[in-house]
Amino acid sequence: MTGIDTPAAATGIVGIDIGGTKIGGLLVSDAGVVLARGSVPAPASLGGAAMADAAAGLARDLAARADVYLTAVGVGAAGVIDHETGTVRAASATFVDWAGFPLADALESRLSVPVRVENDVNAFLLGEVAAHDRSEHDVLGVMLGTGVGGAVIIDGELRHGPHGAAGEIGHTPGYSDHVCTCGQTGHLETLASGTSIGRRYAERVGGAALDARVVAEHARAGDQHAIAVFRAAGRALALACASAATLLDLPHAIVGGGVSSAWDLLEPAIEETLRTDSPVSGLPLRITPARLGGDAVALGAIETARRALVLVDAGRT
Numbered sequence: 001m002t003g004i005d006t007p008a009a010a011t012g013i014v015g016i017d018i019g020g021t022k023i024g025g026l027l028v029s030d031a032g033v034v035l036a037r038g039s040v041p042a043p044a045s046l047g048g049a050a051m052a053d054a055a056a057g058l059a060r061d062l063a064a065r066a067d068v069y070l071t072a073v074g075v076g077a078a079g080v081i082d083h084e085t086g087t088v089r090a091a092s093a094t095f096v097d098w099a100g101f102p103l104a105d106a107l108e109s110r111l112s113v114p115v116r117v118e119n120d121v122n123a124f125l126l127g128e129v130a131a132h133d134r135s136e137h138d139v140l141g142v143m144l145g146t147g148v149g150g151a152v153i154i155d156g157e158l159r160h161g162p163h164g165a166a167g168e169i170g171h172t173p174g175y176s177d178h179v180c181t182c183g184q185t186g187h188l189e190t191l192a193s194g195t196s197i198g199r200r201y202a203e204r205v206g207g208a209a210l211d212a213r214v215v216a217e218h219a220r221a222g223d224q225h226a227i228a229v230f231r232a233a234g235r236a237l238a239l240a241c242a243s244a245a246t247l248l249d250l251p252h253a254i255v256g257g258g259v260s261s262a263w264d265l266l267e268p269a270i271e272e273t274l275r276t277d278s279p280v281s282g283l284p285l286r287i288t289p290a291r292l293g294g295d296a297v298a299l300g301a302i303e304t305a306r307r308a309l310v311l312v313d314a315g316r317t
């Protein structure tokens with residue numbers, strides 16, 4: 001077989017989801033088909049270079065397994081990200097040597113392909129919107145995980161804001177008297193994060209804070225304290241979404257993260273709140289659970305890389 005007879009090699013884009021404990025990856029063909037997936041432990045305590053080594057190794061492994069050439073890599077990473085340079089601006093203490101780390105440059109030098117980096121919640125929202133309804137141009141995203149993150153798409157584009165912090169709905173005030181992880185008081189996160197659900201339940205019944213999943217099991221078994229904790233989370237979430245939707249005329253909020261798996265427990269308070277606190281536009285606000293599960297961040301990262309490649313190609317012609 002000569003090179004002339006060899007069909008053009010298939011190409012694909014890898015999306016990488018970098019968290020504090022795990023780095024997950026998906027390889028997607030140009031037609032949008034997932035060809036390979038995998039994950040490796042995140043060496044967050046060893047610094048940015050070790051994280052970049054692990055992420056690059058995962059991308060190479062996925063490409064080799066699917067036998068495709070990589071054309072680009074997209075990354076959704078925890079922390080405040082400068083999406084234009086792909087540098088991490090700020091990060092939690094879990095990540096050693098992460099704030100200031102030039103993640104896109106580090107990956108480009110290891111993989112020799114263009115790399116785009118987004119904040120993981122931004123990537124989550126882009127993934128959800130791109131996968132399910134490309135006609136949706138104005139949407140709020142909320143991630144109920146260890147903390148509460150947010151993102152906003154306006155006119156079909158992620159809105160980053162001058163400091164990369166647009167959409168951070170988890171740290172909007174007025175929902176409780178509890179101290180937030182950020183040190184301020186009353187933020188949405190103090191009622192709606194997985195950590196807070198565990199703490200609020202422990203305050204009612206005593207004992208150590210439980211995992212939110214365990215509190216959800218108690219609620220489903222009829223525990224009124226657990227039900228009340230989820231009701232408070234659902235109501236605060238809906239009020240925060242209604243405020244954002246009113247301010248920006250957003251018809252839809254997509255809610256993901258681990259806590260959203262307890263949608264059956266959140267939904268009654270969400271629906272009740274939306275009946276009394278709807279946007280002034282008169283149009284109903286929809287608040288729905290995310291549908292991609294754990295793949296959303298990686299798929300959104302791929303969408304970020306794909307959009308950047310289109311821009312580069314357009315610039316060449």
Ligand SMILES: [Zn+2]
Pocket residue numbers: 170171172180181182183184187189
């Ligand atoms: Zn806060």
